[in-house]
Amino acid sequence: MPxxxxxxxxxxxxxxxxxxxxxxxxxxxxxxxxxxxxxxxTEAAVNPNTVQRAFSELESSGLIYTxxxxxxxxxxxxxxxEDAKQQLAAAHIRxxxxxxxxxxxxxxxxxxxxxxxxxxxxxxEEEEGTDANSxx
Amino acid sequence: MPxxxxxxxxxxxxxxxxxxxxxxxxxxxxxxxxxxxxxxxTEAAVNPNTVQRAFSELESSGLIYTxxxxxxxxxxxxxxxEDAKQQLAAAHIRxxxxxxxxxxxxxxxxxxxxxxxxxxxxxxEEEEGTDANSxx
Amino acid sequence: MPxxxxxxxxxxxxxxxxxxxxxxxxxxxxxxxxxxxxxxxTEAAVNPNTVQRAFSELESSGLIYTxxxxxxxxxxxxxxxEDAKQQLAAAHIRxxxxxxxxxxxxxxxxxxxxxxxxxxxxxxEEEEGTDANSxx
Amino acid sequence: MPxxxxxxxxxxxxxxxxxxxxxxxxxxxxxxxxxxxxxxxTEAAVNPNTVQRAFSELESSGLIYTxxxxxxxxxxxxxxxEDAKQQLAAAHIRxxxxxxxxxxxxxxxxxxxxxxxxxxxxxxEEEEGTDANSxx
DNA sequence: GTGGTCTAGACCACT
DNA sequence: GTGGTCTAGACCACG
Numbered sequence: 001m002p003x004x005x006x007x008x009x010x011x012x013x014x015x016x017x018x019x020x021x022x023x024x025x026x027x028x029x030x031x032x033x034x035x036x037x038x039x040x041x042t043e044a045a046v047n048p049n050t051v052q053r054a055f056s057e058l059e060s061s062g063l064i065y066t067x068x069x070x071x072x073x074x075x076x077x078x079x080x081x082e083d084a085k086q087q088l089a090a091a092h093i094r095x096x097x098x099x100x101x102x103x104x105x106x107x108x109x110x111x112x113x114x115x116x117x118x119x120x121x122x123x124x125e126e127e128e129g130t131d132a133n134s135x136x
Numbered sequence: 137m138p139x140x141x142x143x144x145x146x147x148x149x150x151x152x153x154x155x156x157x158x159x160x161x162x163x164x165x166x167x168x169x170x171x172x173x174x175x176x177x178t179e180a181a182v183n184p185n186t187v188q189r190a191f192s193e194l195e196s197s198g199l200i201y202t203x204x205x206x207x208x209x210x211x212x213x214x215x216x217x218e219d220a221k222q223q224l225a226a227a228h229i230r231x232x233x234x235x236x237x238x239x240x241x242x243x244x245x246x247x248x249x250x251x252x253x254x255x256x257x258x259x260x261e262e263e264e265g266t267d268a269n270s271x272x
Numbered sequence: 273m274p275x276x277x278x279x280x281x282x283x284x285x286x287x288x289x290x291x292x293x294x295x296x297x298x299x300x301x302x303x304x305x306x307x308x309x310x311x312x313x314t315e316a317a318v319n320p321n322t323v324q325r326a327f328s329e330l331e332s333s334g335l336i337y338t339x340x341x342x343x344x345x346x347x348x349x350x351x352x353x354e355d356a357k358q359q360l361a362a363a364h365i366r367x368x369x370x371x372x373x374x375x376x377x378x379x380x381x382x383x384x385x386x387x388x389x390x391x392x393x394x395x396x397e398e399e400e401g402t403d404a405n406s407x408x
Numbered sequence: 409m410p411x412x413x414x415x416x417x418x419x420x421x422x423x424x425x426x427x428x429x430x431x432x433x434x435x436x437x438x439x440x441x442x443x444x445x446x447x448x449x450t451e452a453a454v455n456p457n458t459v460q461r462a463f464s465e466l467e468s469s470g471l472i473y474t475x476x477x478x479x480x481x482x483x484x485x486x487x488x489x490e491d492a493k494q495q496l497a498a499a500h501i502r503x504x505x506x507x508x509x510x511x512x513x514x515x516x517x518x519x520x521x522x523x524x525x526x527x528x529x530x531x532x533e534e535e536e537g538t539d540a541n542s543x544x
Numbered sequence: 545g546t547g548g549t550c551t552a553g554a555c556c557a558c559t
Numbered sequence: 560g561t562g563g564t565c566t567a568g569a570c571c572a573c574g
Contacts, residue, residue, distance in 0.1 A: 010564060014141050025240045037547065044139040047566045052548075060332070069546045069573045088239060093253045096232040103224060104161045107254045114250065117229045118243045282549060286413050297512045309562065316411035319551045324563075341558045341561045360511060365525045368504040375496060376433045379526045386522065389501045390515045 011046055015054035023063055023074055024085035034064060034072040147182060151190035159199055159210055160221035170200060170208045283318055287326035295335055295346055296357035306336060306344045419454060423462035431471055431482055432493035442472060442480045 009017070022028045034040075037055065041048040055072060058064045062080050066072050075081065100110035145153075158164045170176075173191065177184040191208060194200045198216050202208050211217065236246035281289070294300045306312075309327065313320040327344060330336045334352050338344050347353065372382035417425075430436045442448075445463065449456040463480060466472045470488050474480050483489065508518035 008142055008145075011141050012564080018139075021238060025238070036545085038545095044141075046141075049549095049567090050565065053564095055547090066547070068548090071546060085239060089236065089241070089249055090253065092232060092235040092239075093250055096228060096250065097254070099228040100225065102157060102161070103221065103228075105225070111247065111251055111254070113225055114229055114232065115247055117226065118233070118247070280414055280417075283413050284549080290411075293510060297510070308560085310560095316413075318413075321552090321564095322550065325549095327562090338562065340563090343561060357511060361508065361513070361521055362525065364504060364507040364511075365522055368500060368522065369526070371500040371503075372497065374429060374433070375493065375500075377497070383519065383523055383526070385497055386501055386504065387519055389498065390505070390519070 012050050012053040012057070015040075015044065015046075015051065016057050019054060019058060020063065020084060020088065023058075024081055024088060028074050030074050030078050030081060031076045032074050034074065036071060148186050148189040148193070151180065151182070151187065152193050155190060155194060156199065156220060156224065159194075160217060160224060164210050166210050166214050166217060167212045168210050170210065172207060284322050284325040284329070287312075287316065287318075287323065288329050291326060291330060292335065292356060292360065295330075296353055296360060300346050302346050302350050302353060303348045304346050306346065308343060420458045420461040420465070423448075423452065423454070423459065424465050427462060427466060428471065428492060428496065431466075432489060432496060436482050438482050438486050438489060439484045440482050442482065444479060 008014075019028070019034075028034060034055075035043070037048050037051050041051045044051070055064065059066060059072075061084075062075060062077070063084055064072050064074055096114075097107060097110060100113070101107075105113065155164075155170075164170060170191075171179070173184050173187045176182075176187045180187070191200065195202060195208075197220070198211060198213070199220055200208050200210055232250075233243060233246060236249070237243070241249065280286075291300070291306075300306060306327075307315070309320050309323050313323045316323070327336065331338060331344075333356075334349070335347055335356055336344050337347060368386075369379060369382060372385070373379075377385065427436070427442075436442060442463075443451070445456050445459045448454075448459045452459070463472065467474060467480075469492070470483060470485070471492055472480050472482055504522075505515060505518060508521070509515070513521065
């Protein structure tokens with residue numbers, strides 16, 4: 001039945017996602033200054049209003065705050081950032097499980113397939129002497 | 137840098153994905169007859185040309201074949217279907233790993249987080265006497 | 273020292289307040305349909321985007337919800353409405369107390385002055401045979 | 409119907425309000441000398457003409473008077489000040505009652521809600537050993 | 545230079 | 560007709 005065609009996330013929502021990601025990964029560190037609305041707008045080739053809207057969402061979710069005439073800053077509340085990070089991770093996990101289940105794989109199978117893929121890549125990297133794997 | 141935004145997948149591509157999924161899950165079994173172009177077009181509220189294009193893609197990838205005057209059928213070559221299935225799965229796995237790495241998680245962490253989520257849900261289902269988990 | 277001049281609430285915020293009030297008073301009853309964005313925009317002589325923004329705020333606060341292509345409706349969750357009502361009342365109370373304290377009146381004085389004003393008006397109304405006072 | 413939006417009070421009117429408040433609270437005592445126009449203008453970061461206009465309003469309402477070459481003074485007529493004070497208070501009372509009635513509360517309810525709020529805060533302050541309540 | 549608000553007008557998808 | 564999104568461009572306040 002589900003023959004509806006998902007339209008993509010609106011630009012402002014995609015912006016929210018990207019910014020959120022940069023915050024939870026520390027690319028925009030806690031308390032750090034964010035790029036200005038106009039700056040981001042030019043860089044991303046979108047209208048400043050669109051950027052503004054994305055920032056508004058982040059602000060009302062408590063991840064960033066505004067100093068008038070000075071700029072926007074990442075929250076200092078690291079626990080809030082941690083919360084956001086875990087929510088993001090949970091969403092990705094949910095998406096992965098849903099996709100695999102839609103293909104008929106059980107959760108256990110989803111895990112072992114993932115592990116196999118990782119192992120396989122590691123072997124390949126060993127041969128090549130590469131190592132792309134070192135994050136937390 | 138990557139400040140570009142995803143636009144919609146064209147409808148025909150979304151159709152390809154759905155049909156592929158139905159084939160690899162066996163909802164459209166190997167050798168089975170597929171719904172007619174017009175049938176699908178009405179069902180999905182889409183132009184028949186769009187359906188036609190989706191079918192063409194599937195045919196050139198070898199997953200379906202056409203018997204003139206009779207209709208379109210899923211390939212009998214189960215290994216081809218299995219290949220497609222693994223490619224699909226691989227894509228999802230890649231997406232999941234990429235998302236988790238983008239958040240700063242290692243592959244190992246990505247696995248354990250996935251396992252935790254599954255375990256946690258299973259416990260919850262036990263309490264509720266539910267069991268949503270039985271696929272292959 | 274507080275020589276900063278408060279600018280007024282932006283229009284969209286004023287709209288939020290008015291709509292909220294109409295909801296908590298039941299002028300827009302629970303589950304009832306709200307005027308369309310365009311309708312309100314014409315009526316209030318503001319841009320549809322401004323109305324849209326006000327509605328967005330109400331929606332993210334859970335007081336209204338949207339049925340695509342049909343319109344926007346007041347939530348059916350009467351407890352949510354009751355909550356909003358009490359928050360509104362609390363804000364007015366806070367404002368009154370602050371104003372009176374700024375003039376040097378104690379809380380007790382603020383109460384008795386209020387009571388006197390009410391009593392005085394009631395006497396006047398008795399003479400006139402008017403009665404403007406009957407709400408819950 | 410009343411879909412009109414409050415625009416900003418002109419700055420001079422806001423100044424009038426603030427000065428009036430300082431007079432009725434005794435911060436500027438009866439007969440006392442007021443700051444000079446230029447002084448106030450700098451302090452409030454406002455054009456001297458604006459301050460001048462505010463003073464004019466206060467003078468024509470009888471709350472202050474001017475001694476040429478010497479400056480402006482708060483009136484000695486304490487009953488005039490008392491009148492002003494009561495008018496201010498009456499305005500706040502009217503605003504509060506109007507707001508509560510607009511939400512569907514009776515005058516009696518408006519009083520008890522106010523009392524409850526005060527009582528509740530007092531309890532909280534007792535626990536904390538705080539006491540913010542001591543004005544006239 | 546910063547953010548915030550508003551308007552006008554357009555286009556989309558859904559029914 | 561409904562809501563939703565986006566752009567372009569303007570104006571304001573703060574400093």
